[in-house]
Amino acid sequence: MIFIHQPVTEAGHHLLERRAVNLQDVIPEDTLWLDLIRPTREEELKVEEFAGIEVPTREEMKDIEPSELLYVEDGARYMTGRVLSKVSESEDPGLAGITFILRGNRLITVRHEEPQAFRMFAQRAGRATSGQNQSVVASGDAILAGLIEAVIDRAADVLQLQGERIDRLSGSIFEVQDDPSARNTALQDTLRALGRHGDLISKQRESLVSMERILLSLSATYRTNKAPRDLREDVRSTLRDLQSLEEHATFLSTKIQFLLDATLGLVNLEQNNIIKLFSVMAVVFMPPTLIASIYGMNFKTIPELDWSFGYPMAVVMMVVAAVLPYAFFRWKKWL
Template identity: 30%
Template sequence: MRAVSSAMAADRFDTEVLQQHWIPLASSDADTAAVLRERLGVDFAAARNRVWETDNFLYLPVVANYKRGDTIERETIVFALGSEFLVTLQPAEHFVPFDKAIAKMRRNPALTGSAHGVMYALLWALNEASERVIYYASDALEAMTDDIEMATNGYDQRGREIGVADMRGTMSRMNAAEEIVSRTQETQLQLARAARHLMADIAVHSAALESLIAILIADIDGVKQHAGFEHDKVRYLQQSVMTWLDVKQNQIVKVFTIITAVFLPPTLIATFYGMNFTWMPELDWQHGFLATTLMTLVAAVIPLVYIKRKGWLR
C-alpha cells in the first residue's frame, strides 16, 4: 500500500508540480510546437540550434551525451528559458538523463518554484550524464591497457609475435574512446555556457539558487577537466601504439635490407657465371667448382659480418 501511494505521489508530482514551469516538447510534435509558438511566442525554428535571445525567451542548445546500456547516445536539447516557463525541445522518445533531474526536484521541491530552478536541475542531470560517459570511456581505456602492453612487448600471452593486423581492433576501440571523450568536452563547453547564461538571467535575487548554479558551474568544469585528462591519456596510448607500429615496420624493412645485402654478391657471381662466354678458365680447374662455391660464400659472409659489427642486427 505504501509503495502504491508513493507511486501515485510521484505521478502527481510529475504531472502537476513540474508542469507549472516546465514544458517538455517532443521534437516530432509539430502541433504542440505551433500552440506554444502562438500562445507563448516560443519559436525553436528561429533559434536554429544556436544561442538566441528574444523579448520573451533565451534559447540555449546543448548536445548531450549519455550512456544507455552499453552504448553512448547523443542528442541535442534546446532550452527556451523565459521568466515563467522553461520549454525544452527534446527527443520524442523517453529521455533518460532527465529522470535524475526529476528525482532531484522531488528531493528539493523548491527547485520547481521557478523556470530557472527547473533548468538548473536539468543542467545538473546532463552534467551527471556526461560524468558517467567519461567513466565509461575511462574503463574502456583501462581494459585496453593489457593489449597495449603486449603490443609494446611484441608478443601475446601465447608467446606469438604480435603483428599489425592484431592491433586493428585495439586501435578501433581507442579511436571510439577518443571520439566519446572529445564529444563530451564539447558538451561540457555548452553546459558551462548554458549555466552562465542561467546565472545571468535570474531576475529576482535568489541566493540559494545562485549558490547552486555556482556549484554546478564548478562541477561542469571539473567534468571537463576529467575529460581533458582522459583525452590526453587516450592520445598518449594512441601515440604509443603508433610508435610501436613504426618500430615494427622499420624492423621489417631492416630484415629485408639485410637479406638483400647478404644475397646481392652471390647473386652477382651467379649472374656472371650464367653468361655465355666462349672461354672460362676456371671451368677447367680441378677444384674450380669448390673455389667458386667458397668465393660465393665469402661474398655472402662479408656483408653479414659488416652489418653485425655495425650493430644493425639488434
C-alpha cells in the same frame, strides 16, 4: 510529441506528474514544464499560443554563434545546448541540440532526441524519495537547474567509463607479446578503439562547453535579478562540477593522444623489424645472384640441358619460388 509536467503532492512530497498531451487537449495553466520531443508544426503552434513564445526550428538549434544560442525575446529567455545521446555499444554517439526556454515560472524544452539524462531527471522528479524533490518542482528555473545537473551527472558517468576503458587499453598497448602477428592485429584494434574513445570524449567536452555557456548566462541573470539564494548556490555548485569535468575530459584527451603516439611508435617499430628482415634476406641472396650474373650458368656440363622435362621443371621452380615467400608473408601477417 508534447509532454507536460504538473506539480502534485503525494505522501507529503512535492513531485512532478508527467503525461502526454494531444492536439485536441487543453494544456493546464499550472504546467511548470512543457517537454517537446520531435514536435510537429501543429504541436509547435499549440505551445506557442499557450506560452506566448516562438519555438525554434531544428536548423536554428544547430547554429554555433553564441548570439543565436543565448538570447532574450518577448520576455522569454532562450538557451540552446548540446547533449550527448545514444551512448551504447551498438550505436554511434551523437550530440543532440536542446533548447531551454524560460518564460515566467514555466520551462519549455525543445529536442529531437531523447538523451538519457532527461529520462533520469523525469524519473527522479516523479518519485518520492526523502523529500529531495521538493526543490525540483518549485519553479521552471529549478527544473532547468535540475535538468542541467542531470546532464552533468550523466557526463561524469560517461567520462568515468571512458577513463576505465582507456586504462585497460593502456595496459594492453605496453604488454609484451611473443607472437608478432597477434601483436600487429592488437595494435590495429587499439588504434581504432582510441579513435572511438577520442571522438566520444571530444563530443562530451563540446557538450560540457555548451552547458557552461548556459550556466554562466543563468548565473549572471540570477545575480542581476536577485534570484533566491538557494537557486544561485545550486547554479554555482553545478558550474564548479562542470568545470572540473571539463578538466578531466582534457586530461583524458591528452592521455589518448599520448597512447596514440605510443601505439603509432610501436607500429613503426614493427614495420622497421619487417623491413630489416627483408634487407637481411636480400643480402643473403645477393652473392648467389652475383655469381649467377657473372657466369650466366653457361657451362657445358649442365645435366638439365639434356632433360626433356628441364624447362617445365624450371618454370615450376620459378612459380614455387614466387609463391612460397608470398604465402610466408601472408602467414606472418606482414601483408
